[in-house]
Amino acid sequence: MPKVLISDKMSPKAAEIFRARGIEVDEITGKTPEELKAIIGDYDGLAIRSSTKVTKEILEAATNLKVIGRAGIGVDNVDIPAASAKGVVVMNTPFGNSITTAEHAIAMMFALARQIPEADASTQAGKWEKSKFMGVEVTGKTLGLIGAGNIGSIVASRALGLKMKVVAYDPFLTPERAIEMGVEKVDLDTLLARADFITLHTPLTDQTRNILSAENLAKTRKGVRIINCARGGLVDEDALKQGLDSGHIAGAALDVFKTEPAKESPLFGTPNFISTPHLGASTSEAQVNVAIQVAEQLSDYLLSGGVTNALNMPSLSAEEAPRLKPYMALAEKLGSLVGQLAHGALDSIAIEVEGAAAELNQKPITGAVLAGLMKRYSDTVNMVNAPFLAKERGLDVREVRHEREGDYHTLVRVTVSTDAGERSVAGTLFGDAKPRLVELFGIKVEADLAGDMLYIVNEDAPGFIGRLGTTLGEAGINIGTFHLGRRESGGEAILLLSVDHEVTSDLIARIRTLPGVRTAMGLGF
Known part of the structure; x- marks a missing residue:
């Protein structure tokens, strides 16, 4: 019988699911790293939230550990490379708290619009300063959405229900998906110039870090209100402080900060600034959802080998893995390359295989391409959920299998169609199974990536x-x-x-x- 340790506080539903599936489970929370090291060797699975730090040292002591499940999105507390080296699968539950986070963003928007926290403090102090707190309506205002993925799309639907206009900036948002969502797709400068409220729903990557920089904040219209319930580091906090002090920015609400826990910040005490301690996922419903999901995922893996939302393992059988591993490495690099080089919204992507590659299961190869393509835009993407994310964004994915053998014994080609035209890259495996780029935008070139x-x-x-x-x-x-x-x-x-x-x-x-x-x-x- 597999044995699972729940090392962080989570809904009792998780333990109930493990026991109902025939898995032995212990709920032991609040352990120090040394205490956890002393017991982790007894367990096949580990279910955590954010408190437990799964370090290389913990993993070295986890002699029987097969899978780690994070009830939530972020896995900063797990050493994924070390887990991969140990053969431990790392899973998360990226969609269990989407509604909760979206609702928190809407709540912050209302709090800004009506100055609710300041008005509450004033009233409870016995001041009754009715004329001081002149709010604004959200009806008819323009909401600028930076990031139109799972959470962003929920925010958009709620805002449209409030009779707001919604403009969205997202490199992967297609015109068809924008129409389906009921939003107007725009570039970032247009969003900054038009939005009355700006809300961020994008992961923190090299491309999105300080996306609301001092330069971009200066491009916003006077009186803009800014909400960030996504990731700390998306907004330049010093520049935001200056914008609030100058009056150019009418208000700001942050649930996340560059450094957390945020015990001090230049923003604290600034008029028209609202802050909460990373509460985006903090509702009873969300906690139950992620607990149920992590228990189901760990149970599936331990009992049948099923893989869902894995961050370091593709969805494939044990028999296929040895042959497909080098192809997936090649595919992910090609996807990453074309994702970095192809600008504009992606309409479609074609993954073509020929030669020896055409004899293999193409799904893991496609998943690896999509994971590479989208990883710069999402910090939770993996080979399992990448196809779902591509579909959600309206990306047309085509798989093409050529039985012919061309110039190379085996070849993988990735072609994306954008509003700027088509871009294509191709790669092969050399005799030592190392990925090699052989064609870039129609030009022959051999290169390691x-x-x-x-x-x-x-x-x-x-x-x-x-x-x-x-x-x-x-x-x-x-x-x-x-x-x-x-x-x-x-x-x-x-x-x-x-x-x-x-x-x-x-x-x-x-x-x-x-x-x-x-x-x-x-x-x-």
Whole structure:
């Protein structure tokens, strides 16, 4: 009989489900790391929330552990690489608290609109300052939605029910999905200029960090009100403070902060600022939902090998895994590459396999491509839930199998269609099963995809490589590998360089000033 430890407080429903499924369960909460290390070796499964820290040291002591289930979205408290190395599956429940978080954002919006916290404090102090708290209606106002995924779409539906206008910025929002949601798809600058209220519902990634920077906050209309119940770090808190003090921003409500727990902040005490201690998922219904889901997922895995919402394991059988593993590594890198290079809203994606790849189960390959494609836009995406997220965003996914064998023994090609046109990349496996890029936007190029890389499109002309090398040398950047391809002599050329240092925005700016450079950007794998 499998044995599961519940190490954080959660709904009793979880333990009930384990026992009903024939799994032995212990509820032992509040243990120190040393105490947890002493007992973890007895368990096949571990169910946690946010308090338990599953470190490398804990995992080393977990000699029988097979699966970790996080009742909630974030898994910052789990060392996923260490868990993967130990063969421990890590799961979460990314959709159990979506409604709760969306409702909290709406509640914050109302609190801002009517200055409810300040009015409450004043009234309870016996002041009765009725004329001081002149609110605004939300009816007829424009809500700017940054992020139109699962939670964002729920917020949009609630706002439309309140007779608001909703404009949305999301790189993956297709025109068809926007129509279905009843929102207007816009670019970020348009949203900033038009929105009366702005609410954020996007993960924290390199692309979204400080998306409401000082520069972007300055682009908002005077009197805007800002709500963040998503992730700390999406809003520049110092710039937000300045905007509130100047009166340009009429109000702000944060449920999340760059540093948590937020025991101090420059925003605390600022007029027209509301804060809550990361309560987005804190309702009794949400706690029950995520507890039920994590218990069901762990039970399925321990009893039948079923995998749901795994962050480090694809959905596939044990027999398929050894053959598919290198193909999934290739597929994820190709998806990540095309996701970083293809700008604009994605309409469709085609995953083509030929040669030896056409003889395999294509679903895990597709899942890996989608996970790579979407991971920069979602911090909970994985090979299991990536197809669901793609469908939710209206992305048309096509799988094509070619029985023919072309220039390579095996090939995977990924083509995305955007409002800017089609973009295609292709890769193969070399004899040592290592992924290798062999075609980029129709140009033949052989390159490894690993670490920090530079992607440059330039005019094929003498002297360019020398100038580029000089620029990198002056910046103290060492080149690891150098890959070059071109359409024709004197035409468009592509450079892919792996480098030993992070590619900074300052470096990219310097490269873009070189004669002949059409495009330059950093890539990460």
